[in-house]
Amino acid sequence: MKQVMEISAFLAFKEIWRNRGRFLLVALVIALITLLVLFIAALGEGLGNGNREYLSKLDAQLIAFQSKSDYLIGASRLDRDRLASIARVQGVADAGMLGASSANLILPGQEEPLKVALLGVEPGHAGEPPVVQGRQLGTKLSNEVIIDRNTALRSGLALGDTLEMRVTQGTRDEYYKLRVVGISGGQQYSLQPSIFVPFFTWDKVRPKSEAEINSSDPIANIILIKLDDPAQADVVRQRILSQVNNIEVATISETIQALPGYSAQQSTLNTQGGFTLFIGLLVIGGFFQIQILQKVAQIGVLKAIGTTNKVVAATFIIQIFMITVIGVLIGSLLTFLFSLTFPPTIPIVFNGTTSAIAIVALLLIGPLGGLVSIRYAVRIEPLKALGLSS
Amino acid sequence: MNAQTQPEFAIETRVVVKTYPSDFGDIQAVDGVSLQVRPGEFVALVGPSGSGKTTMLSILAALLKPTAGEIYLDGQNMHELSENDLVTLRREKIGFTFQANNLVPYLTAVENVELMLRLNDKLDKAGKLRARELLARLGLGERLNNLTGQLSGGQQQRVAIARALIHNPSLVLADEPTASLDTERAYQVVETFAGLIHEQQRAGIMVTHDLRMCEFVDRVLQMRDGKLVKEYTDKASIMKMVRGRAND
Ligand SMILES: Nc1ncnc2c1ncn2[C@@H]1O[C@H](COP(=O)(O)OP(=O)(O)O)[C@@H](O)[C@H]1O
Numbered sequence: 164m165k166q167v168m169e170i171s172a173f174l175a176f177k178e179i180w181r182n183r184g185r186f187l188l189v190a191l192v193i194a195l196i197t198l199l200v201l202f203i204a205a206l207g208e209g210l211g212n213g214n215r216e217y218l219s220k221l222d223a224q225l226i227a228f229q230s231k232s233d234y235l236i237g238a239s240r241l242d243r244d245r246l247a248s249i250a251r252v253q254g255v256a257d258a259g260m261l262g263a264s265s266a267n268l269i270l271p272g273q274e275e276p277l278k279v280a281l282l283g284v285e286p287g288h289a290g291e292p293p294v295v296q297g298r299q300l301g302t303k304l305s306n307e308v309i310i311d312r313n314t315a316l317r318s319g320l321a322l323g324d325t326l327e328m329r330v331t332q333g334t335r336d337e338y339y340k341l342r343v344v345g346i347s348g349g350q351q352y353s354l355q356p357s358i359f360v361p362f363f364t365w366d367k368v369r370p371k372s373e374a375e376i377n378s379s380d381p382i383a384n385i386i387l388i389k390l391d392d393p394a395q396a397d398v399v400r401q402r403i404l405s406q407v408n409n410i411e412v413a414t415i416s417e418t419i420q421a422l423p424g425y426s427a428q429q430s431t432l433n434t435q436g437g438f439t440l441f442i443g444l445l446v447i448g449g450f451f452q453i454q455i456l457q458k459v460a461q462i463g464v465l466k467a468i469g470t471t472n473k474v475v476a477a478t479f480i481i482q483i484f485m486i487t488v489i490g491v492l493i494g495s496l497l498t499f500l501f502s503l504t505f506p507p508t509i510p511i512v513f514n515g516t517t518s519a520i521a522i523v524a525l526l527l528i529g530p531l532g533g534l535v536s537i538r539y540a541v542r543i544e545p546l547k548a549l550g551l552s553s
Numbered sequence: 554m555n556a557q558t559q560p561e562f563a564i565e566t567r568v569v570v571k572t573y574p575s576d577f578g579d580i581q582a583v584d585g586v587s588l589q590v591r592p593g594e595f596v597a598l599v600g601p602s603g604s605g606k607t608t609m610l611s612i613l614a615a616l617l618k619p620t621a622g623e624i625y626l627d628g629q630n631m632h633e634l635s636e637n638d639l640v641t642l643r644r645e646k647i648g649f650t651f652q653a654n655n656l657v658p659y660l661t662a663v664e665n666v667e668l669m670l671r672l673n674d675k676l677d678k679a680g681k682l683r684a685r686e687l688l689a690r691l692g693l694g695e696r697l698n699n700l701t702g703q704l705s706g707g708q709q710q711r712v713a714i715a716r717a718l719i720h721n722p723s724l725v726l727a728d729e730p731t732a733s734l735d736t737e738r739a740y741q742v743v744e745t746f747a748g749l750i751h752e753q754q755r756a757g758i759m760v761t762h763d764l765r766m767c768e769f770v771d772r773v774l775q776m777r778d779g780k781l782v783k784e785y786t787d788k789a790s791i792m793k794m795v796r797g798r799a800n801d
């Protein structure tokens with residue numbers, strides 16, 4: 164075995180080194196494919212993140228929706244009576260209302276308003292994001308706002324600034340001013356940067372239809388539920404469903420999957436990534452197959468003088484692996500360099516796990532693509548050396 | 554005489570037959586060939602195109618199984634060997650030169666020769682030195698580190714000869730070694746080849762359609778339609794045959 168590896172490595176290295184131009188070219192193609200796959204993965208991560216960031220960072224395990232809303236936040240309407248009932252259920256540590264809508268921030272010196280997600284949360288309860296600067300929201304009805312890092316970056320707003328917001332209520336545009344008391348980490352929602360106001364403030368300043376303007380009862384979209392023991396999610400979920408009427412309960416990940424367009428977008432990007440990998444497979448497979456067709460006589464000679472099939476196969480595997488590794492390394496490096504040039508507003512997020520999966524997949528396509536060629540090489544008859552076949 | 558311990562012949566075949574099936578009935582490519590070659594003897598296998606030379610050489614090389622008959626290499630019956638054993642046999646006991654594409658193109662001249670030792674796990678300091686000496690004797694002392702593509706056809710054949718001899722095989726097989734060479738180079742190559750085979754006491758068999766090359770061999774076996782039809786065993790009759798043909 165050691166001798167097989169020694170000879171194979173010797174032949175593999177010599178061939179690559181003496182044909183380094185050609186092999187480098189293939190490595191570069193693999194590098195470009197790597198670049199593409201990693202960027203598609205990062206884009207998927209970035210877009211997915213922009214959709215789910217707020218939800219996936221929640222310190223809550225379950226979400227209550229109005230029944231028949233199909234886990235769609237926008238389709239769900241829940242009032243405060245439900246909040247009280249849910250909070251009473253055994254196993255529920257905390258519950259908070261969440262109202263979701265959007266608003267336009269009027270920024271001094273900028274023509275275009277900044278579209279943001281306007282989220283109403285209950286100060287001190289599940290749903291309010293932790294601030295990294297400043298303080299949490301104060302009273303239930305204060306004109307205070309926490310902005311997320313993305314809003315801060317794009318608007319230039321800082322702690323203590325006053326934010327002006329335009330919303331449409333009925334047929335009129337209304338303007339509201341809120342004071343920035345805290346800045347949270349990234350909390351994008353619906354691919355928008357987010358701002359957070361106390362729930363009752365939210366109910367006052369949110370966009371409303373003509374009918375809603377006159378109703379006095381504040382209505383939230385969903386209720387976020389934090390459990391005493393997250394492992395008991397299923398049990399508590401059943402308990403809530405049996406004790407509270409007209410609701411349905413989803414986990415955070417079920418809610419994320421139901422986000423409008425989320426699954427479709429992720430599967431589109433996954434398909435693109437998969438397809439790119441497949442092209443890589445064809446490129447590598449094609450290259451090595453063409454190579455081997457040109458080398459039939461040469462491999463025949465090697466076998467005639469007593470080279471074993473093991474050595475022939477191992478030589479190929481080493482070469483394919485080396486070229487793939489070099490290509491993926493170059494590609495990863497290129498991706499890293501490119502990523503440095505992107506502004507933070509572009510939804511590209513390099514996630515360690517996703518990138519690792521992509522890189523492993525890329526490393527596998529080489530050997531997979533070369534499989535056919537290896538089989539072919541092993542089957543070449545040494546008689547070819549004499550220009551004969553049996 | 555004890556054939557088991559001290560075989561008289563390096564290679565011996567007994568009534569070897571090779572039949573290829575074809576649409577027009579079977580083709581007897583080799584039809585009952587018995588031959589023996591002693592160590593230190595250089596034999597030419599000649600005959601018109603299609604007479605079965607390459608097929609016979611392939612059988613001698615353990616690359617092709619005969620339909621019938623027996624082949625003994627150093628007294629060992631090839632028929633008794635497994636596929637893997639035959640690979641080992643070729644690697645250890647046989648040296649090859651082919652008509653074309655002899656050398657591994659991404660290895661230098663000396664690396665090509667050393668490859669034979671490498672495959673046999675015998676590449677040590679002494680082996681490396683011998684490879685260089687052998688190439689130098691073949692007039693390639695200045696070409697050791699040239700890649701195949703930088704060598705002429707004759708030089709490539711000489712590298713192949715070095716590769717065929719470096720691991721001290723019992724049998725050296727050469728398939729049309731002069732096919733791609735001009736006359737002068739062809740003479741040079743075959744003369745050196747013959748010299749080394751005699752000196753190192755190998756059994757050499759060369760397939761050639763160029764009868765002039767028989768000048769350097771000890772015996773000529775002539776094939777026709779798969780059969781051995783004529784044998785020239787002494788220098789005088791060989792030279793007569795060579796001149797006779799050359800004057801045609
Ligand atoms: N693989 C094969 N299948 C069928 N017929 C073959 C095959 N190889 C050789 N032959 C036939 O066997 C005969 C001898 O061929 P060959 O050994 O190549 O002769 P030579 O080398 O003397 O020209 C020819 O008639 C040839 O057509």
Ligand SMILES: [Mg+2]
Nearest residue numbers: 603606607608
């Ligand atoms: Mg022939």
